[in-house]
Amino acid sequence: MTQHDLIIVGAGTSGMAAAIAAGEAGARVALLDAAPEWGGTLHVASGWLSGAGTAIQRAHGIDDTPAAHLDDLMRISKGTIDPVLAGKAVQLMPGAVDWLMERGFALAPECPLYGFNHEPYTERRYYVGTDWARSILAVLDAQLRPLVDAGRVDFRPGHRVTALLREGSRVVGVRVSHADGESELTAAHTIIASGGYNANPELFERISGRTLYADDAYRRSQGDGHLMVQAVGGRLRGAENFWSSFGAVLDGYDYPSATLCRPEHRPEVRDPWEITVNRRGERFVAEDEPSVDARESALLAQPEQIRHIVFDEAILRDAPPLIPGWTADDIRARCGQHPMFHSAATIDELAAKIDVPADSLRDTIAAYNENLDGEDPLGRIVRPRPIAQAAYHAITVHATSVTSAAGIAVDEQLRVLDGDGEPIEGLYAMGESLGSGMLQGQAFCGGMLATPALAFGMALGRELAPAS
Ligand SMILES: Cc1cc2nc3c(=O)[nH]c(=O)nc-3n(C[C@H](O)[C@H](O)[C@H](O)COP(=O)(O)OP(=O)(O)OC[C@H]3O[C@@H](n4cnc5c(N)ncnc54)[C@H](O)[C@@H]3O)c2cc1C
Known part of the structure; x- marks a missing residue:
């Protein structure tokens, strides 16, 4: 010794x-x-x-x-x-x-x-x-x-x-x-x-x-x-002080998984064009909420701390890059190939792919589209355009700690x-x-x-x- x-x-x-x-x-x-x-x-x-x-x-x-x-x-x-x-x-x-x-x-x-x-x-x-x-x-x-x-x-x-x-x-x-x-x-x-x-x-x-x-x-x-x-x-x-981020795109569902990329969610860096929904197909936070802590708190309260970023073909084509360094074609190429990237001809089909209730996702998107000029129930200000043009896309994001x-x-x-x-x-x-x-x-x-x-x-x- x-x-x-x-x-x-x-x-x-x-x-x-x-x-x-x-x-x-x-x-x-x-x-x-x-x-x-x-x-x-x-x-x-x-x-x-x-x-x-x-x-x-x-x-x-x-x-x-x-x-x-x-x-x-x-x-x-x-x-x-x-x-x-x-x-x-x-x-x-x-x-x-x-x-x-x-x-x-x-x-x-x-x-x-x-x-x-x-x-x-x-x-x-x-x-x-x-x-x-x-x-x-x-x-x-x-x-x-x-x-x-x-x-x-x-x-x-x-x-x-x-x-x-x-x-x-x-x-x-x-x-x-x-x-x-x-x-x-x-x-x-x-x-x-x-x-x-x-x-x-x-x-x-x-x-x-x-x-x-x-x-x-x-x-x-x-x-x-x-x-x-x-x-x-x-x-x-x-x-009891467990805390997690607003999330990253993982390589797969074999947890713990490597991180593939981090979509830009900071509204001070990029205006959101997309919506984000939980596993019930519902929006749960203003996508342009300026407080990172408020965004993280909101996701922490959602089922399994998983969210889906939902958008359509027009947004994919015209919006500034959602994932830093990635083009629209980079995202298209992964849809259907990578477990976190999804594309579909209809909202119902997209809902099935991301495993959220179809009626809920349909209602969420319809409510968002109908109210673009009104007051957003979650307080979102930036709403560049509706989600209305097929194909419909989703990227699955996990809160990470x-x-x-x-x-x-x-x-x-x-x-x-x-x-x-x-x-x-x-x-x-x-x-x-x-x-x-x-x-x-x-x-x-x-x-x-x-x-x-x-x-x-x-x-x-x-x-x-x-x-x-
Ligand atoms: C991706 C990432 C980003 C981060 N970014 C930040 C940031 O920007 N700012 C910030 O404040 N914090 C950040 N953190 C957290 C911060 O870096 C860590 O909390 C801090 O470095 C931990 O220091 P430590 O000395 O406690 O442990 P470590 O630096 O983890 O050192 C522990 C050491 O103990 C050794 N060890 C473990 N078990 C045993 C054993 N049984 N016997 C002998 N040796 C053992 C390990 O090999 C290791 O070398 C980040 C953490 C991660 C993972």
């Missing part, structure tokens, strides 16, 4: 940040990852960051504060974030963004922004790298590599932690499975930084009660940390809590293992996963190093 000061389970966003901070502070760190390389979700994520009161903002003359950020999070999440953890996060996040910048982060020149793809903030506090999340990984990589080379961080790729070791009520280390068999490591502190469970369809369904439609997650996001913590008496929370809502219950010091709400000695958790529901609540709040993962990682790494 090997003795370390600190064991970090997972060398992703938060684990790398913690290892750097602890290693620089002089701790003997064991950084374990099931994958053959470090980086975790940074290999697949977009990597949008947020933080209020950053040096970037000051350079742009923006006067912003963590308190204003917290107010915005409360507004966007409709009051469903955890105020304690989110309050801690917004205090630490500007420091994490500054740290990245000081160490060479390649900031995209258009930043800071109010928002992108999610409900915008009231201030410009949103940042991304020129190479998306890989820009974050490049900085972490450059900081961590010398610490590993110098023997200050003991990085072990291909080491999957399978259990937490206990002495009495205290967690004292981990059991690890690797190519040479099994071994045990002990340390004064163990941090769970193993990410979410969105690559584990069974666990996803068990926790959220929903089907995992898309396989967008990092493949090692298996929920191992969640399960190991439960095995030593910890508990999960936040499943790339994050894990439920996570490990911790206190403000990130100490894992047991069923009675008492800290389990020696055990901490951070990053997405805390659940996206704590910091985003029932919404997608820009940058509220990657940035807290970095910020909590740095803070905890520094704090648990014996020198501090």
Whole structure:
């Protein structure tokens, strides 16, 4: 057995940040990852960051504060974030963004922004790298590599932690499975930084009660940390904060499926010409609803969170591209060939192909067409033309979720809590293992996963190093 000061389970966003901070502070760190390389979700994520009161903002003359950020999070999440953890996060996040910048982060020149793809903030506090999340990984990589080379961080790729070791009520280390068999490591502190469970369809369904439609997650996001913590008496929370997007076109119905493309649904980018209907063949939201959160909320309430974009041949021919980069012929070519693209000579035939009640779809389209000059019952303003000219087309879209809502219950010091709400000695958790529901609540709040993962990682790494 090997003795370390600190064991970090997972060398992703938060684990790398913690290892750097602890290693620089002089701790003997064991950084374990099931994958053959470090980086975790940074290999697949977009990597949008947020933080209020950053040096970037000051350079742009923006006067912003963590308190204003917290107010915005409360507004966007409709009051469903955890105020304690989110309050801690917004205090630490500007420091994490500054740290990245000081160490060479390649900031995209258009930043800071109010928002992108999610409900915008009231201030410009949103940042991304020129190479998306890989820009974050490049900085972490450059900081961590010398610490590993110098023997200050003991990085072990291909080491999957399978259990937490206990002495009495205290967690004292981990059991690890690797190519040479099994071994045990002990340390004064163990941090769970193993990410979410969105690559584990069974666990996803068990926790959220929903089907995992898309396989967008990092493949090692298996929920191992969640399960190991439960095995030593910890508990999960936040499943009620499940959230999903306005959707993507998947490759097929063999869930979880790869994403084929994303139709443009942002009215600020493209006016909708089509209608969108649920599995009952009914419209359920104004297709030009300006709030992304309102669109997402509406779809979340629909059966199976599936919608169909319905249009006719004239719209296909004349409207601006519905799918960025695709021509009308690209869509026509898939109709009848791809399970998510449908064409038919009549509305009834289209309804049969997308498996919605024909009378309902007929009524929906008739009501939409008859009322183009009147007040739309859902409040839609933009209605360029009726849906009236065969062929009729539909594209099936699934709401997708790339994050894990439920996570490990911790206190403000990130100490894992047991069923009675008492800290389990020696055990901490951070990053997405805390659940996206704590910091985003029932919404997608820009940058509220990657940035807290970095910020909590740095803070905890520094704090648990014996020198501090
Ligand atoms: C497609 C996509 C886009 C996203 N875009 C954004 C965005 O724009 N902004 C934002 O804020 N967030 C975004 N996120 C979420 C964000 O990137 C993640 O929440 C965050 O990076 C997670 O960091 P982490 O350290 O908790 O986990 P990860 O970075 O996932 O790291 C966990 C590590 O633990 C390892 N591991 C797992 N189990 C074990 C085990 N048993 N033993 C050892 N190692 C193990 C894994 O291999 C992995 O390396 C996105 C996520 C996805 C999937």
